[in-house]
Amino acid sequence: MTEELYKNQAKSVIARALAVLGAFDVEHPLLTLSQLARRAGLPVATVYRLAGELEDGRFLDRDGAGRYGLGVRLWEMGLLTPVHGGLRETAMPFLLNLHYECGETVQLAVCEGTDAIYIEKLTSEVSVPVKSRVGAHIPLHATGVGKALLAFSSDAFIDAILTMPLKAYTPSTLTERRALSRQLNQIAQRGYAQSDAEYQLGATSIAAPVVVRGTVKAAIGIVNYSARDDLAQYVPALLRATNGLALRLEEVEGTAYPSLSGLE
Amino acid sequence: MTEELYKNQAKSVIARALAVLGAFDVEHPLLTLSQLARRAGLPVATVYRLAGELEDGRFLDRDGAGRYGLGVRLWEMGLLTPVHGGLRETAMPFLLNLHYECGETVQLAVCEGTDAIYIEKLTSEVSVPVKSRVGAHIPLHATGVGKALLAFSSDAFIDAILTMPLKAYTPSTLTERRALSRQLNQIAQRGYAQSDAEYQLGATSIAAPVVVRGTVKAAIGIVNYSARDDLAQYVPALLRATNGLALRLEEVEGTAYPSLSGLE
DNA sequence: AGTATTCTTTTCATTGAATGAAAAGAATAC
DNA sequence: GTATTCTTTTCATTCAATGAAAAGAATACT
Numbered sequence: 001m002t003e004e005l006y007k008n009q010a011k012s013v014i015a016r017a018l019a020v021l022g023a024f025d026v027e028h029p030l031l032t033l034s035q036l037a038r039r040a041g042l043p044v045a046t047v048y049r050l051a052g053e054l055e056d057g058r059f060l061d062r063d064g065a066g067r068y069g070l071g072v073r074l075w076e077m078g079l080l081t082p083v084h085g086g087l088r089e090t091a092m093p094f095l096l097n098l099h100y101e102c103g104e105t106v107q108l109a110v111c112e113g114t115d116a117i118y119i120e121k122l123t124s125e126v127s128v129p130v131k132s133r134v135g136a137h138i139p140l141h142a143t144g145v146g147k148a149l150l151a152f153s154s155d156a157f158i159d160a161i162l163t164m165p166l167k168a169y170t171p172s173t174l175t176e177r178r179a180l181s182r183q184l185n186q187i188a189q190r191g192y193a194q195s196d197a198e199y200q201l202g203a204t205s206i207a208a209p210v211v212v213r214g215t216v217k218a219a220i221g222i223v224n225y226s227a228r229d230d231l232a233q234y235v236p237a238l239l240r241a242t243n244g245l246a247l248r249l250e251e252v253e254g255t256a257y258p259s260l261s262g263l264e
Numbered sequence: 265m266t267e268e269l270y271k272n273q274a275k276s277v278i279a280r281a282l283a284v285l286g287a288f289d290v291e292h293p294l295l296t297l298s299q300l301a302r303r304a305g306l307p308v309a310t311v312y313r314l315a316g317e318l319e320d321g322r323f324l325d326r327d328g329a330g331r332y333g334l335g336v337r338l339w340e341m342g343l344l345t346p347v348h349g350g351l352r353e354t355a356m357p358f359l360l361n362l363h364y365e366c367g368e369t370v371q372l373a374v375c376e377g378t379d380a381i382y383i384e385k386l387t388s389e390v391s392v393p394v395k396s397r398v399g400a401h402i403p404l405h406a407t408g409v410g411k412a413l414l415a416f417s418s419d420a421f422i423d424a425i426l427t428m429p430l431k432a433y434t435p436s437t438l439t440e441r442r443a444l445s446r447q448l449n450q451i452a453q454r455g456y457a458q459s460d461a462e463y464q465l466g467a468t469s470i471a472a473p474v475v476v477r478g479t480v481k482a483a484i485g486i487v488n489y490s491a492r493d494d495l496a497q498y499v500p501a502l503l504r505a506t507n508g509l510a511l512r513l514e515e516v517e518g519t520a521y522p523s524l525s526g527l528e
Numbered sequence: 529a530g531t532a533t534t535c536t537t538t539t540c541a542t543t544g545a546a547t548g549a550a551a552a553g554a555a556t557a558c
Numbered sequence: 559g560t561a562t563t564c565t566t567t568t569c570a571t572t573c574a575a576t577g578a579a580a581a582g583a584a585t586a587c588t
Contacts, residue, residue, distance in 0.1 A: 529588105530587105530588090531586105531587085531588085532585105532586080532587070532588095533584105533585080533586070533587085534583105534584085534585075534586085535582105535583080535584070535585085536581105536582080536583070536584085537580105537581085537582070537583090538579105538580090538581075538582090539578105539579090539580085539581095540576105540577105540578100540579100541576105541578105542575105542576085542577105543573105543574105543575095543576080544572105544573105544574100544575085544576090545572105545573100545574085545575075545576100546571105546572090546573085546574075546575090547569105547570105547571085547572080547573085547574100548569105548571105549568105549569100549570105550567105550568090550569095551566105551567090551568085552565105552566085552567075552568095553564105553565080553566070553567090554563100554564080554565070554566090555562105555563085555564070555565090556561105556562080556563075556564085557560105557561080557562070557563085558559100558560085558561075558562085
C-alpha cells in the first residue's frame with residue numbers, strides 16, 4: 001500500500017497543463033493524444049480534457065489528422081516577451097545591416113541562467129550552414145557570443161560560471177579556469193571575443209557585447225568556416241552594430257515597456 | 265440570492281490561467297499583480313497563486329520591481345509552432361535574399377481565420393518605416409499580401425470572405441464585392457497582387473503567393489512609399505523568392521514535422 | 529513624522545471543480 | 559474477421575482550487 005503512493009506526484013492543474021505543453025519539442029512538434037499523454041506522464045482522459053481546454057484557448061491546435069501541435073496564440077504571446085518585443089525587434093535592423101555588410105551568418109544572443117540562448121540568426125542562401133538554432137541554449141564558455149556575454153558580466157557571475165564544470169565540446173574548448181579567466185580579461189579590454197572551433201569543429205566566430213548603462217544586454221556574433229580566417233576585417237562593422245544597438249536600446253528604454261502603463 | 269450568482273462565471277482553472285496570460289498585450293507587456301488581476305478579471309489572491317505557478321513553469325517572469333512579464337519559456341515554445349518552425353525558419357533565407365536584392369521592406373504573411381497575419385518583416389535602417397508589426401492581424405481584402413493569399417484560396421473561402429463586410433481603411437480600399445472579385449481573378453492570372461494606399465495611406469506594395477501542391481501556404485510582399493512607383497521592377501525577384509520557397513517547403517514537408525515521430 | 533491609500537503576501541474553512549478508472553466508440557493493423 | 563491501439567464520454571469520489579479577510583509592505587499625500 002505504501003509503494004503505490006508514489007504514482008501521483010501531487011501536481012496542480014496548472015503544472016499538469018504546462019506539462020502537456022512541455023511535451024512538445026523540436027523533435028516532436030506534432031503529437032497524437034496518446035503520445036501526448038505518455039510524454040506528459042499523465043492519464044489519457046486527463047490529457048484529453050486539459051488539451052481540450054488549451055485548444056479552446058488556442059494554445060494548442062489540431063491538424064487534419066487530429067494530431068496536436070502548439071497553437072498560434074502561443075507564438076503570438078512569445079512576441080510580447082521582453083527578449084522578443086524589447087530586444088529582437090530593436091536589434092533586427094542592425095543585424096540586417098551587419099549581415100548585408102559582411103554576408104556571413106549573424107547571431108544575436110542573450111544570457112539565460114547559466115547559458116546563452118540564440119534570439120536570432122540570419123543566414124542567407126549563400127552563407128555557411130551553422131547548426132545553431134534560434135532558441136537553442138549554448139554554453140557561455142565555448143562560443144564567441146557566450147564569451148562576449150561573460151566577459152562583460154559582473155565578477156560575481158563570472159566567478160559562478162568559472163566554478164561550474166567547463167564541458168569540453170571540442171579539443172579547442174577552453175576548460176581550464178585560469179586560461180578562460182585570462183582570456184575574458186583580454187576580451188573585456190579589446191572589446192570583442194574570438195572563438196575558433198571551441199564549440200563546433202570548423203566554425204570560427206567573432207562577437208561583441210551590447211552594453212547599456214554598464215550592463216550587458218546581449219551579444220552579436222559573426223560566424224563562418226575556420227578555413228577563411230578573414231573575420232577580423234569585420235570587427236569595425238560588428239562594433240558599429242553593437243554600439244548602434246546599445247544606443248538605440250538606451251533611447252527606447254521604457255518605451256516598449258512603459259514603466260507605468262497607466263490606469264487599467 | 266439569485267442575483268449574486270452571476271459573479272462567478274464558472275471558469276476552469278486553465279481558462280483562468282490563460283486569462284492571466286492573456287492580460288498582457290503590446291501596450292501592456294509588464295504588469296503589477298493588481299493590474300494583472302484587474303485585467304484578467306479575477307480576485308487578487310487567485311491571480312497571486314496562479315501567477316506563482318506560471319512563474320514556476322517559466323511562463324511568467326518577474327522583473328526587479330516585482331512586475332510580471334511573459335516568460336522566456338513562452339517565447340521558446342512559440343518557436344515550436346508550425347508557423348514559426350515550419351514556415352518562418354524555411355522562409356528566412358529567401359526573405360533575406362529578396363530584401364538584399366531590393367532594399368525595401370519585405371513581409372511574410374499567412375492566413376489565420378478570416379485575417380492575414382504577419383509572420384516576419386524585414387526592415388533595415390535605410391528602408392521605409394511601415395507600421396505593420398509581426399504578429400499583427402490585417403485584412404485579407406485591403407493589403408498586397410492579403411489579396412495574394414485570397415486570390416489563390418479555394419472558391420469557397422473567397423466567397424466566405426466576400427460575403428463579410430469589407431471595411432474601408434482608406435478611400436482606395438476595395439469595398440465592393442464585384443470589383444474585388446474581378447481583381448482577385450486578375451491576380452490569380454497574373455501571379456501577383458498590387459496594392460496602393462488601400463490599407464495605409466502612402467504605402468504601396470506588391471505581393472505573391474507561396475503555393476505548395478495547389479495550396480497557398482503564405483504570401484511574400486514588398487512595401488515602399490507610394491511616391492516611388494518602381495516596385496514593378498522587383499516582380500521577378502519576388503516570384504523567384506516565392507517559387508524558391510514553395511519548392512523548398514515541398515522538399516522539407518514532413519521533415520520538420522515527422523508524420524510519425526516514432527515510439528515514446 | 530503621521531495618516532491614508534494602494535499593493536503584495538499569507539491564511540484557512542468551504543465547496544465545487546478536477547480527477548482517472550472504466551467502458552463505449554473509432555480507426556487501424558494483422 | 560479478430561486484435562490492437564487510439565479517441566471520446568461518463569460518473570462517483572475526493573482533493574485541490576477558491577477567494578474573503580487580515581496582516582504585512584510599500585508608496586503617496588498633508
